[in-house]
Amino acid sequence: MADGVGEVSEVDGDARVGEFWRRLGLPGLVDVHTHFMPERVMAKVWAYFDAAGPLLGRAWPIAYRYEEDQRLAVLRGFGVRAFTSMIYPHKPGMARWLNGWAAEFAARTPDCLRTATFFPEDGVADYVGGELAGGVRVFKAHVQVGGYDPADEALDAVWGALAEAGTPVVIHCGSGPAPGKHTGPDPIARVLARHPRLRLIIAHLGMPEYTEFLDLAERYRGVHLDTTMAFTDFAERSAPFPRAERARLRDLGDRVLFGSDFPNIPYGYLHALEVLERLELGDDWLRRVCYGNGARLFGL
Template sequence: MCEPNDSEPTPSDDDRRSDVDAVTRFRTDHGLERIIDVHTHFMPKSVMDKVWAYFDSAGPLTGVAWPIQYRHDEDVRLDRLRSYGVYAFTSMIYPHKPDMAAWLNQWAVEFAARNPDCLHTSTFCPEPGAAGYVADSLAAGTRVFKSHIQVGDYDPNDPLLDGVWGQIQDAGVPVVIHCGSGPAPGRFTGPDRIESLMARYPRLPLIIAHMGMPEYAPFLDLADRYESVMLDTTMAFTDFIGDMAPSDPADSRRLRDLGDRILFGSDFPNIPYPYVHALDAVARLGLGDDWIRGVCHHNAARVFGL
């Protein structure tokens, strides 16, 4: 296992230039002035180090070798995203145990204050007091929540979350929710529990992370039934995920029809391939430049009022 260092390696100027140039060419080719990335991870260093160590160990929630492409210090990662033309991004934080979410939320307040191009992100898990700190997050101006059913190992319909979902629905603040059973299933992952949640809170603005992989079709069904359900492209359609969670070409028409509710996400920095591949994976679906511009910018700009 790779042990975390006090300072992560800094990329060479040539590597940085090549990486940024590839994204710049993508934007030029598809008429994209800027990008909004709704699924990026910035966390306290102690937490990020543990996340990277977990990926290094090919833990049971991943099960495969997962080399982190952008294992750099925070300021280097921020500079790289901005160099890509990403002008709004998130700090997807999530607790893996109780009594952690409120602390992460306070860190996220400070991170967003230092980086106004970050969409202020908050999180929660089912625990006493969750409704209280979610209320505090909303009062502090959070723009998006992160829910990780797989890592948190919780049922989204846990009664301890009733006050949470109700507040979020009323506020209309989106929740990026990892609820699909990829890359490995959890006790509470899959579309059935989200279907039950939406039946109770039909206006809840959910962004299904990773397109709900591998249960793409059932989550697209949910988006058909509920106008507030959206999906992000994070890791979906990439070569890396292709064998583990292949998409069905028959879903292309549905992706086109739901084009205004699909948002680009990358999982930066925790991806095992260059950033441009996440963009190329979206483009090679062959749904046209207007669709690409909607996914990579316009849809998120509308959702977040940017």
């Protein structure tokens, strides 16, 4: 793969991505799970992936290792009409700085949904409130990397404000690719019991606890699921989606959203779309997942 300079490789410019959404009669794609971060943070994330860190548990080559402008060009070339800048802190004092960067990035990148994050720390309710007042469109929470309990009392006011505002939160809370101290469905179930109106987007379909997170989606109307990495050959080797649950996934088709994890994926972008088609849940389901649900949720 390229080293961040030079021409985009053939896999990145694959015209079949456009063919996919045009065949469905869509104006493009909405990708709710893409990562744009400060360059030095992204470099550290890539170094962690390169080293197959303990939260990964396996080799993980980065397919789209390019400079920011080139990554944006690739994503737009795929026909992605709206995307996110999924940022996440792993220690106190980091979220405010990341949020400042993300606000500036969204201001110069109009097709990016302004993204923010938070951490259980002093002042968290204040800065989350400021982000909500400032026009943030989506939050990112990463229970695995952050190593915190989402049901921590320090976040109770935050969840309450987010539920009141109706602002979606993409949350990595499943135990894949490696379990954390507070991953899994139980901590999120405790949060939802206190704040049932929350709009949570469960990243990776809750991998590998697919069934339990489908249960939560059926119980709470605000719970959505994103398809990030699910069903791909890479993920199926270690966390296969139960075939018996496909009918439930079809029935929840108005709350499933396409996500890719771009650029931090070990395969081509097209593969993440083709595996959805491979589920044989129908073109209407694909249209909702790949564009319609995201467009409705974010008012596009």
